[in-house]
Amino acid sequence: MPERTDADAPLRGLIVGMANDQSLAWGCAEALRAEGAELAITFQGEKARPHVEPLARALDAPLFLPLDVTDPQEMEAVFAEIAARWGRLDFVLHSVAFAPKQDLHGRVVDSSVEGFTKAMDVSCHSLIRLARLAEPLMTGGGSILTMSFYGSEKVVPGYGLMGPVKAALESSVRYLADELGPAAIRVNALSTGPVRTRAASGLSHLDELIRLAAEKAPLHRLVTIEQIGHMAAFLLGPKARFVTGQTVYVDSGYNTIG
Secondary structure, eight states: OOOOSOTTSOOEEEEEOOOSTTSHHHHHHHHHHHTTOEEEEEESHHHHHHHHHHHHHHTTOSEEEEOOTTOHHHHHHHHHHHHHHTSOOOEEEEOOOOOOHHHHHSOGGGOOHHHHHHHHIIIIIHHHHHHHHHGGGOBTBEEEEEEEEGGGTSOOTTTTTHHHHHHHHHHHHHHHHHHHGGGTEEEEEEEEOOOOOTTGGGOTTHHHHHHHHHHHSTTOSOOOHHHHHHHHHHHHSGGGTTOOSOEEEESTTGGGTO
């Protein structure tokens, strides 16, 4: 099993999916940076750049790169730049999810082939593509983390099409963990409680989800992006080096209620 030979050097990682300072990816990046990690930050298109660039500066990110996860050339360019600048990669945070609005707001049984395929490609298979490109750079082992939600395993009203997609994502995590384990590369999912992010704003029942989470969760309070970030930093760091193939909940215990 490979081991890093430069254990005293700061961790270097790629953050994918930051849209603004309400993003789960922002909470994670802040926590990782507070622990000394060097970060490569991506943004999706010029429209997103003004919202993400100030955050990248606040994180002292040495790499700030465009990335549309559906564009193979952009994805390859990101990893080529990381290879040229750092020569290695210690972790990847995948915080990307999308479904066309008409498919997301409708019944799963009525979802279009195109909408289901798009949601699966952006929200699930993009993790697999990132893992494939990250593997050669994780020569001393590494960690990959994605974001999920309780609707992957139980029916959550209003979550719709994203339920099956997140279920596929969590299953992919387990298979990737098995395949990459011999290279000491860990793969996990972080299942969070509902948070008012830009992505979540597309859900038709978000207000009700948030109300129920605060009412029913054992802790009777909502999880924050800061708390999510703390768990992400743990799972991506060396203290969790024997944790892989898991879906870890940070939701004030909401998933235990059913």
